[in-house]
Amino acid sequence: MSKIAILSPIDEIIPVAKEACRKTGENFLVRKVNFDEAIATAKRLVKSGTEIIISRGTLGLKIIESNLDIPVVQIPITGYDLLRTIVEAQKLGDKIGIADTAVILEGVEAIESALGITIEKYVIQSVEEVEKAVHSLVDKNIDVLIGKSVFIKNVPNPNVKTVVLSSGVESVIQAIQEAKSLLEVRHTEEQRTKQLQAILDFIADGVIAVDEKGIITVCNPSARRILNIPYERVIGKRIDDILLNSRMGKVITTGKEELNRIQDENGVKIITNRIPILHENKVFGAVCTFQELQKLQQQEQEIRKKLLHRGHVTKYDLENIVGKSRSYQNAIEKVKKYSQVDSTVLLTGETGVGKEVFAHLIHSLSKRADGPFVAVNCAAIPKNLLESELFGYVDGAFTGARKGGKTGLFELAHQGTIFLDEIGELAESVQAQLLRVLQEGEVMRIGDERVIPINIRVIAASNRDFEDMVEDGKFRADLYYRLNILDILIPPLRQRKEDLPLLCSHFIGELEQSIHKNITGFDSEAMEVLQSYHWPGNIRQLRNIVERSMILSHGEVINKETVLLAGGKDFLQLKTKRQEQINEEKQDNGKLQEYEREYILDVLNQVNGNKTEAAKILGIGRTTLWRKINN
Numbered sequence: 287m288s289k290i291a292i293l294s295p296i297d298e299i300i301p302v303a304k305e306a307c308r309k310t311g312e313n314f315l316v317r318k319v320n321f322d323e324a325i326a327t328a329k330r331l332v333k334s335g336t337e338i339i340i341s342r343g344t345l346g347l348k349i350i351e352s353n354l355d356i357p358v359v360q361i362p363i364t365g366y367d368l369l370r371t372i373v374e375a376q377k378l379g380d381k382i383g384i385a386d387t388a389v390i391l392e393g394v395e396a397i398e399s400a401l402g403i404t405i406e407k408y409v410i411q412s413v414e415e416v417e418k419a420v421h422s423l424v425d426k427n428i429d430v431l432i433g434k435s436v437f438i439k440n441v442p443n444p445n446v447k448t449v450v451l452s453s454g455v456e457s458v459i460q461a462i463q464e465a466k467s468l469l470e471v472r473h474t475e476e477q478r479t480k481q482l483q484a485i486l487d488f489i490a491d492g493v494i495a496v497d498e499k500g501i502i503t504v505c506n507p508s509a510r511r512i513l514n515i516p517y518e519r520v521i522g523k524r525i526d527d528i529l530l531n532s533r534m535g536k537v538i539t540t541g542k543e544e545l546n547r548i549q550d551e552n553g554v555k556i557i558t559n560r561i562p563i564l565h566e567n568k569v570f571g572a573v574c575t576f577q578e579l580q581k582l583q584q585q586e587q588e589i590r591k592k593l594l595h596r597g598h599v600t601k602y603d604l605e606n607i608v609g610k611s612r613s614y615q616n617a618i619e620k621v622k623k624y625s626q627v628d629s630t631v632l633l634t635g636e637t638g639v640g641k642e643v644f645a646h647l648i649h650s651l652s653k654r655a656d657g658p659f660v661a662v663n664c665a666a667i668p669k670n671l672l673e674s675e676l677f678g679y680v681d682g683a684f685t686g687a688r689k690g691g692k693t694g695l696f697e698l699a700h701q702g703t704i705f706l707d708e709i710g711e712l713a714e715s716v717q718a719q720l721l722r723v724l725q726e727g728e729v730m731r732i733g734d735e736r737v738i739p740i741n742i743r744v745i746a747a748s749n750r751d752f753e754d755m756v757e758d759g760k761f762r763a764d765l766y767y768r769l770n771i772l773d774i775l776i777p778p779l780r781q782r783k784e785d786l787p788l789l790c791s792h793f794i795g796e797l798e799q800s801i802h803k804n805i806t807g808f809d810s811e812a813m814e815v816l817q818s819y820h821w822p823g824n825i826r827q828l829r830n831i832v833e834r835s836m837i838l839s840h841g842e843v844i845n846k847e848t849v850l851l852a853g854g855k856d857f858l859q860l861k862t863k864r865q866e867q868i869n870e871e872k873q874d875n876g877k878l879q880e881y882e883r884e885y886i887l888d889v890l891n892q893v894n895g896n897k898t899e900a901a902k903i904l905g906i907g908r909t910t911l912w913r914k915i916n917n
């Protein structure tokens with residue numbers, strides 16, 4: 287079926303239209319239709335694939351008014367058509383009359399002055415005026431009447447000749463060209479619409495657009511999915527009947543965009559951008575795009591996880607945590623219990639006792655185990671950077687801020703655990719913000735006004751005495767109580783020395799591979815040295831010394847000398863102590879010898895100096911007696 291069809295109510299146009307098609311090399315459908323069947327015919331054509339109709343005058347108008355939703359191109363009456371008809375009329379008589387619309391008659395005036403003739407004119411306002419117009423012109427004694435076919439049908443005076451004013455081939459060609467370029471535009475537009483539709487159908491973001499009255503004109507599949515919109519048809523419905531907090535009406539009235547807003551819609555938290563649709567400074571609608579907050583956070587975490595080499599994952603589980611002592615096992619029992627709830631935990635203990643290990647353990651035993659584990663050492667990050675590291679910032683939040691902003695560590699820990707080590711080092715301003723995170727479950731990036739809800743578990747640790755810090759006003763009391771809901775005190779190594787052998791063999795096993803040495807353990811003297819030390823650096827220090835001993839050892843079993851060497855200056859005190867002990871022993875030995883000598887001399891006295899007799903009494907040889915007296 288031809289994409290363009292030419293429909294005419296009058297016979298004269300048909301051959302002209304066919305000629306125009308021939309000249310333009312087109313094979314369009316050309317058909318004569320009566321006024322009554324015009325719309326039905328046009329409908330049939332549209333159904334079978336016609337995209338543009340070319341028609342004339344009143345018939346064209348009728349098709350346009352029928353709301354068929356396809357363009358109708360009118361065949362014009364051009365200046366050539368007028369000139370040709372007037373020249374023809376001149377051949378039939380001197381006095382010419384014409385009835386038509388004001389536009390056509392303006393063209394007539396131009397021809398009158400060019401040809402130096404006068405023509406009687408009647409301006410038609412509507413089709414109903416046909417009879418009146420014809421009568422009025424005939425009454426003016428005209429010889430020839432020019433008009434469209436309806437005008438010249440019933441002329442009351444048979445002496446008046448008639449000439450039909452009709453479009454010529456050029457006019458139809460002009461209409462054909464117009465229809466063709468319209469078709470091209472239509473196809474380009476259709477392609478664009480399809481492209482746009484494909485984008486809307488496949489993007490993960492939700493998109494909803496409304497007109498200036500708040501009626502939905504676009505709602506893509508992601509929007510329905512994200513917001514759980516149950517309705518089959520939302521196009522044409524009022525946005526406020528579908529969404530409670532859309533704020534689209536506000537955007538339309540103010541004409542102001544609202545970017546990066548977090549809102550709750552149908553029980554789903556979304557992050558939205560709403561913008562007005564403006565044309566020549568007039569708002570004629572609004573569009574909003576949105577994403578599911580939770581998904582966005584997950585994606586952000588995934589990306590960050592991939593980007594960061596270390597990855598926010600736990601490294602420890604119950605299997606690689608060593609310690610059988612009662613006090614340590616009590617602490618482990620607490621870990622097991624506390625991991626089952628979501629409350630904040632405060633870990634206290636000296637440096638190196640394994641606070642971070644415990645935090646890992648709590649996370650990996652909890653229901654958040656599959657979520658991120660983010661460890662932050664508050665003392666290791668410079669004070670002026672800590673706030674932005676924890677809370678993140680938006681683009682341009684401060685001088686030096688990274689382009690595009692930065693996600694804070696709290697956000698990264700969403701659905702997981704954040705471990706705040708050395709929490710006692712937090713500046714007061716950050717303490718206040720942390721309190722807000724704990725109380726409200728939301729963070730605000732620096733330079734941003736939107737709040738981001740987060741679901742995290744906080745584990746804090748410190749090796750400082752909190753109660754003292756609170757008393758000295760260095761740590762907020764309210765924050766301390768918020769952190770200290772569940773507490774675990776990890777005992778220092780010196781209080782559980784029975785764990786030393788276990789820990790040593792655990793570390794030997796762990797380090798063997800990297801050191802490439804076959805070490806079976808420590809001998810008893812070496813272990814005695816380890817047992818006698820007070821371990822201020824706790825397990826971390828022990829691990830270091832085990833490692834050093836393994837490297838320094840000449841044999842498979844590590845001996846006392848190697849351990850003392852490995853202990854270096856840490857064990858210096860130990861060596862000094864040993865020396866003192868030896869000295870003491872030496873001193874004691876000296877005293878003993880003195881007593882012995884006195885005793886031997888006493889015995890000698892009693893036997894009047896007889897050495898053989900004295901040696902006999904003392905149970906020693908004469909030479910030994912002699913040496914002991916002379917020593």
Ligand SMILES: Nc1ncnc2c1ncn2[C@@H]1O[C@H](COP(=O)(O)OP(=O)(O)OP(=O)(O)O)[C@@H](O)[C@H]1O
Pocket residue numbers: 606607608609635636637638639640641642643644707749792825826829
């Ligand atoms: N029970 C354990 N079993 C095996 N290794 C342990 C154990 N506890 C701690 N460690 C090891 O001891 C070292 C120190 O542990 P961790 O960093 O957790 O201590 P910390 O108390 O957090 O120290 P700090 O207060 O200095 O931050 C780590 O290398 C860890 O692997």
